[in-house]
Amino acid sequence: MRNRNLWYWLFLAPALTALAMVVLLPLAYGVYYSFTDWNGIKTPSFVGLEHYKALFYEEEFRNALWFTTKFTIVSVFLINFFGLSLALLVTQKFRTNNILRTIFFMPNLIGGLILGFIWQFIFTKVFASVGELIGVEALEGWLSTETTGFWAMAILMSWQMAGYIMVIYISFLEGVPQELLEAAEIDGANSFQRFYHVTFPLVMPAFTVSLFLTLSNSFKLYDQNLSLTGGGPYNSTQMVAMEIFKTAFVENAMAFAQAKAVIFFLIVAAISLTQVYINKKREVEM
Amino acid sequence: MKAKKLFPAVLSLGLLIGGGLAGCSSSDDKTSGEGGKDGDKVTVDIFQFKVEFKDQFEDIAKAYEEANEGVDINITTVGGGEDYGAALKSKFASGNEPTIYNVGGPQDVADWEDKLADLSDTDAAKAALSGTLEGVTKDDKVLGLPYNQEGYGFIYNKAIFEKAGIDPKSITSYSALEEAVKTLDSKKKDLGLTSVFALPAKETWVTGLHLSNVFLAPEFDQNVINAFESKEVTFEHGDAFKKVLDLQNKYSDQPTVSLDYAKQVEELFSTGKAAIIQQGNWVSGSIAGIDEELANSGVGILPIPVEGYKEDSIPVGVPMYWAVNSNKDEKEVAAAKEFLDWLYTSEEGKTAVIEDFKFIPAYEGYDASKISDPLAKEIYEYSSAGKTLAWTFMGYPTGWGQEKLGINIQKYVSGEMTWDELVEESTKAWAEARK
Numbered sequence: 001m002r003n004r005n006l007w008y009w010l011f012l013a014p015a016l017t018a019l020a021m022v023v024l025l026p027l028a029y030g031v032y033y034s035f036t037d038w039n040g041i042k043t044p045s046f047v048g049l050e051h052y053k054a055l056f057y058e059e060e061f062r063n064a065l066w067f068t069t070k071f072t073i074v075s076v077f078l079i080n081f082f083g084l085s086l087a088l089l090v091t092q093k094f095r096t097n098n099i100l101r102t103i104f105f106m107p108n109l110i111g112g113l114i115l116g117f118i119w120q121f122i123f124t125k126v127f128a129s130v131g132e133l134i135g136v137e138a139l140e141g142w143l144s145t146e147t148t149g150f151w152a153m154a155i156l157m158s159w160q161m162a163g164y165i166m167v168i169y170i171s172f173l174e175g176v177p178q179e180l181l182e183a184a185e186i187d188g189a190n191s192f193q194r195f196y197h198v199t200f201p202l203v204m205p206a207f208t209v210s211l212f213l214t215l216s217n218s219f220k221l222y223d224q225n226l227s228l229t230g231g232g233p234y235n236s237t238q239m240v241a242m243e244i245f246k247t248a249f250v251e252n253a254m255a256f257a258q259a260k261a262v263i264f265f266l267i268v269a270a271i272s273l274t275q276v277y278i279n280k281k282r283e284v285e286m
Numbered sequence: 287m288k289a290k291k292l293f294p295a296v297l298s299l300g301l302l303i304g305g306g307l308a309g310c311s312s313s314d315d316k317t318s319g320e321g322g323k324d325g326d327k328v329t330v331d332i333f334q335f336k337v338e339f340k341d342q343f344e345d346i347a348k349a350y351e352e353a354n355e356g357v358d359i360n361i362t363t364v365g366g367g368e369d370y371g372a373a374l375k376s377k378f379a380s381g382n383e384p385t386i387y388n389v390g391g392p393q394d395v396a397d398w399e400d401k402l403a404d405l406s407d408t409d410a411a412k413a414a415l416s417g418t419l420e421g422v423t424k425d426d427k428v429l430g431l432p433y434n435q436e437g438y439g440f441i442y443n444k445a446i447f448e449k450a451g452i453d454p455k456s457i458t459s460y461s462a463l464e465e466a467v468k469t470l471d472s473k474k475k476d477l478g479l480t481s482v483f484a485l486p487a488k489e490t491w492v493t494g495l496h497l498s499n500v501f502l503a504p505e506f507d508q509n510v511i512n513a514f515e516s517k518e519v520t521f522e523h524g525d526a527f528k529k530v531l532d533l534q535n536k537y538s539d540q541p542t543v544s545l546d547y548a549k550q551v552e553e554l555f556s557t558g559k560a561a562i563i564q565q566g567n568w569v570s571g572s573i574a575g576i577d578e579e580l581a582n583s584g585v586g587i588l589p590i591p592v593e594g595y596k597e598d599s600i601p602v603g604v605p606m607y608w609a610v611n612s613n614k615d616e617k618e619v620a621a622a623k624e625f626l627d628w629l630y631t632s633e634e635g636k637t638a639v640i641e642d643f644k645f646i647p648a649y650e651g652y653d654a655s656k657i658s659d660p661l662a663k664e665i666y667e668y669s670s671a672g673k674t675l676a677w678t679f680m681g682y683p684t685g686w687g688q689e690k691l692g693i694n695i696q697k698y699v700s701g702e703m704t705w706d707e708l709v710e711e712s713t714k715a716w717a718e719a720r721k
Binding site: 040042124141144145233234246248250251252 | 369372375393398400543684685688696702
């Protein structure tokens with residue numbers, strides 16, 4: 001028995017070491033730094049909870065948090081809506097299925113930064129030209145107001161992630177037993193009823209995964225934010241990750257940024273865990 | 287049996303950890319050359335921010351290496367769109383400290399103080415023009431050497447001005463500037479302009495640092511240390527500030543909040559779609575990339591007028607300073623100093639500084655007639671005529687210029703904030719940062 005224990009730990013050791021080195025240790029360091037006055041250069045001294053107290057009065061951080069929350073709600077909905085729709089589309093018996101799947105998945109292969117720049121061009125140049133051509137002023141000057149900036153981010157994010165989420169839904173949709181659907185059909189259920197009462201409950205686990213992924217990804221978004229709007233105009237489309245980065249490197253307040261990061265971590269963890277817990281309860285066993 | 291089983295486990299563990307550590311350690315060997323097994327070889331690692339002269343700088347370093355055997359110079363450049371300050375901090379945090387790096391002004395000097403070697407005994411420090419060392423001198427110790435001088439103002443397109451019948455020499459006051467802008471605006475179609483100005487409010491350094499500096503410098507008596515020590519900012523010349531900003535914004539391509547440097551310089555100015563931009567001599571390269579001829583002979587610079595103070599001056603200052611890492615061993619520090627001295631005081635170095643780097647020298651003993659870039663030349667002329675304003679924005683509280691004032695200016699130009707609110711918020715943020 002003791003022998004087996006040794007083996008157990010020995011085989012686990014590489015993974016545990018790696019985890020400790022790249023996740024646990026930095027996390028512990030981060031938490032430690034958030035209680036000091038570290039500026040990235042000098043040796044830090046301890047200041048206790050000061051940064052956490054100051055956080056309550058920080059308007060910038062609150063604005064960023066609020067913007068991120070709004071963005072997350074909208075993009076989680078959009079991404080999952082489009083992801084599921086696309087998945088339903090490509091699991092129908094069309095001949096172009098495989099090509100369509102590839103096409104839908106492709107945006108996900110482009111890095112977030114590049115995507116941001118591409119879409120920046122689309123929003124500022126293409127939209128403006130089209131707007132000028134058809135005389136719709138609303139299409140001009142995207143990315144220069146808070147609202148359009150917000151929607152630009154949501155569009156970019158859904159465009160990129162819907163294909164990825166689609167793949168997850170596909171795998172679950174294809175796992176739905178045909179017999180159940182046939183049985184429902186024989187019982188006289190129409191296609192909507194079949195989807196809602198048979199397919200939907202059975203793909204519930206896919207929702208758990210997809211919601212978790214979209215939720216945490218939207219919350220932590222940084223590169224698309226940086227390349228598309230850069231937080232502008234006047235920091236109104238600045239998301240939390242970017243705000244933290246700016247606090248750390250532009251305002252040179254490393255420790256304060258760490259405190260923000262710790263709070264941010266707790267928020268994301270709490271929301272994600274709650275979501276997974278709720279979703280898990282709704283999953284049905286086959 | 288037991289040993290047989292144990293072997294693969296230990297091996298895999300060893301490989302994993304070994305592989306992981308190898309990635310971290312391999313990079314340090316170069317710098318930590320204490321003891322120096324290979325004789326008197328000294329490695330000088332330079333971590334610098336100026337992207338524009340990267341290639342030329344590497345060439346001159348190579349020439350120096352050839353002339354001075356035993357000195358090895360490594361240059362790393364992070365700048366332009368990248369955040370140099372952030373990169374420098376990570377570089378230090380990684381333990382891979384450079385020998386020569388850059389500091390910007392009093393705030394950087396205060397932050398990095400423990401890692402700055404005293405450079406007052408270098409020839410370059412003695413040759414530095416008066417005033418250029420102001421921001422990096424502390425307790426009689428010179429902690430940095432200026433790169434060069436730079437100046438900014440309203441860069442204009444000579445051909446367009448000529449076509450519109452405006453004499454740029456006559457623009458030495460705000461009213462003359464306004465007059466010229468109105469003339470240009472009325473002839474927009476004939477001149478092929480989309481707008482007179484291109485105001486890049488997206489770039490908070492253009493508005494929050496450079497533009498504001500012109501109007502805030504007078505209240506700090508044009509001294510960067512005064513700005514650095516000041517507990518408050520009063521916007522004494524706020525009205526003049528507002529006028530110039532409004533003028534640029536009104537006659538600029540819209541929306542200015544999403545107008546960036548590339549659009550301002552390359553898309554609008556270099557193609558002749560905008561007649562005037564607020565920028566400095568560093569744009570020469572960008573303009574040359576689009577229209578070589580325009581860069582070489584078609585551009586000039588106008589002062590940014592501060593009504594009620596100086597209306598005919600150009601802000602000239604030092605963009606960054608060379609600093610030497612005092613944590614390094616003596617030999618390396620000495621080698622670094624020698625290299626910097628050579629660069630700025632030897633004949634060969636001087637030629638490179640003026641002709642290859644196209645710098646406006648910040649040191650004595652240069653032949654100014656050799657400056658080839660027209661913008662640089664004009665700025666040098668302003669400078670010798672004493673028509674300059676100091677760069678005091680290096681003394682603003684950290685992040686204030688860009689993150690507070692620059693952002694407020696974005697709000698102001700998009701109508702989210704009135705000028706009074708801007709002044710109020712910005713002064714409050716300054717006071718808070720200096721509490």
